[in-house]
Amino acid sequence: MELEKGKRSTQKVPLNGKRVAVVGAGPAGLTVAADLAKLGYKVVVYEALHVAGGVLVYGIPEFRLPKHIVQAEVDYIKSLGVELQTDALIGRLFTVQELLVNGFDSVFIGTDAGLPKFMGIPGENLCGIYSANEFLIRVNLMKSYQFPNYKTPIRIGKKVAVIGGGNVALDSARCALRQGAEIVTIVYRRSRDEMPAREDEISNAEEEAIHIKYLACPTRFIADDKGQVKTMEYVTMKLSEPDGSGRSKPIPIKGSETIMAVDTVIVAIGRTPNPIIQSTTEGLKTLIGGIIEIDRKTGQTSLEAVYAGGDIATGEATVISAMGSGKIAAQSIHRLLSCRKKETPLTPSATTT
Numbered sequence: 001m002e003l004e005k006g007k008r009s010t011q012k013v014p015l016n017g018k019r020v021a022v023v024g025a026g027p028a029g030l031t032v033a034a035d036l037a038k039l040g041y042k043v044v045v046y047e048a049l050h051v052a053g054g055v056l057v058y059g060i061p062e063f064r065l066p067k068h069i070v071q072a073e074v075d076y077i078k079s080l081g082v083e084l085q086t087d088a089l090i091g092r093l094f095t096v097q098e099l100l101v102n103g104f105d106s107v108f109i110g111t112d113a114g115l116p117k118f119m120g121i122p123g124e125n126l127c128g129i130y131s132a133n134e135f136l137i138r139v140n141l142m143k144s145y146q147f148p149n150y151k152t153p154i155r156i157g158k159k160v161a162v163i164g165g166g167n168v169a170l171d172s173a174r175c176a177l178r179q180g181a182e183i184v185t186i187v188y189r190r191s192r193d194e195m196p197a198r199e200d201e202i203s204n205a206e207e208e209a210i211h212i213k214y215l216a217c218p219t220r221f222i223a224d225d226k227g228q229v230k231t232m233e234y235v236t237m238k239l240s241e242p243d244g245s246g247r248s249k250p251i252p253i254k255g256s257e258t259i260m261a262v263d264t265v266i267v268a269i270g271r272t273p274n275p276i277i278q279s280t281t282e283g284l285k286t287l288i289g290g291i292i293e294i295d296r297k298t299g300q301t302s303l304e305a306v307y308a309g310g311d312i313a314t315g316e317a318t319v320i321s322a323m324g325s326g327k328i329a330a331q332s333i334h335r336l337l338s339c340r341k342k343e344t345p346l347t348p349s350a351t352t353t
């Protein structure tokens with residue numbers, strides 16, 4: 001609405017001489033960048049991919065979130081004076097410490113939970129088996145559906161199995177259908193009641209004739225003579241008492257092994273934080289699974305002037321929660337830096353190159 005009416009002010013605020021580096025251009029990082037730019041900070045956003053937007057561009061499909069909406073947000077944030085550096089992988093190009101030493105007064109880490117989990121079962125590395133991350137990036141970001149006009153291809157067979165029960169599994173299944181698959185089956189090890197995906201997403205998938213096989217868990221994949229996945233073996237599960245997640249625990253039923261013909265499999269069973277920042281930032285405390293430890297009220301990490309938010313600090317969550325944590329961190333950074341004396345002269349570009 002705001003976009004259509006062109007109502008938002010893009011008036012630049014005079015710079016206050018302080019610089020903030022934001023790592024990751026997803027909803028958390030972009031929120032921090034916009035809020036701080038409006039307060040007069042020079043903000044540079046470093047993004048590992050070639051476009052900004054995070055999961056909004058590489059994960060959520062076009063039919064759910066048209067990319068021009070995300071691009072308009074990114075353009076607006078740039079119009080506030082935020083500098084965006086794409087293809088810039090922090091942890092390799094610069095470390096967080098190097099950003100601080102090279103003239104940034106504070107760093108915000110919003111680098112997501114983008115490392116796919118796998119089941120660890122035989123045959124999982126066969127041709128034709130993708131992680132949901134790779135599959136969705138190829139489709140949404142690399143526009144594989146326009147190959148050869150775009151350079152990244154994707155091979156989708158007629159019979160596609162998607163493993164998992166969350167929104168990512170449903171997005172993958174609906175994308176596979178649009179890529180030309182004839183039968184798409186979501187394979188989920190619990191029942192519909194435990195499915196983590198939103199109810200409306202499940203209904204949308206069902207309306208599109210996507211099959212959902214409940215209480216089924218893959219046990220191995222079998223290849224054809226070219227190393228391409230040909231069949232998937234799964235076992236039927238029964239539900240028992242609740243486990244640590246509070247949901248009924250799925251238990252395999254002995255002797256229930258069944259073979260299902262597949263020619264593409266998409267594994268969408270969750271994602272964990274990418275460890276690159278944690279492993280290159282001395283003194284940055286993490287929780288189990290590599291989630292960056294923060295003070296929830298401020299977003300501050302174990303390091304002074306280093307803040308974090310979004311999925312990297314919460315585990316897989318939502319766009320709104322990532323934006324909320326960005327707002328909290330921006331306020332905390334402002335509180336910290338507005339008490340500090342101006343130390344570094346302002347240069348036209350705050351990049352460290």
Ligand SMILES: Cc1cc2nc3c(=O)[nH]c(=O)nc-3n(C[C@H](O)[C@H](O)[C@H](O)COP(=O)(O)OP(=O)(O)OC[C@H]3O[C@@H](n4cnc5c(N)ncnc54)[C@H](O)[C@@H]3O)c2cc1C
Pocket residue numbers: 023024025026027028029046047048049052053054055056059060088089090091110111112113114136167168171274276277309310311312316317318319320322
């Ligand atoms: C397929 C899918 C569908 C989803 N659907 C919904 C939905 O419908 N509704 C909802 O609310 N939530 C949804 N989510 C979850 C939501 O998208 C995330 O919770 C949210 O995007 C997290 O925001 P973020 O800014 O923390 O991370 P991201 O959006 O993941 O952005 C992080 C950015 O950091 C970059 N990055 C990572 N490491 C580095 C580095 N070392 N240097 C520089 N840059 C780096 C990444 O490339 C990425 O662009 C979905 C997630 C997926 C995967």
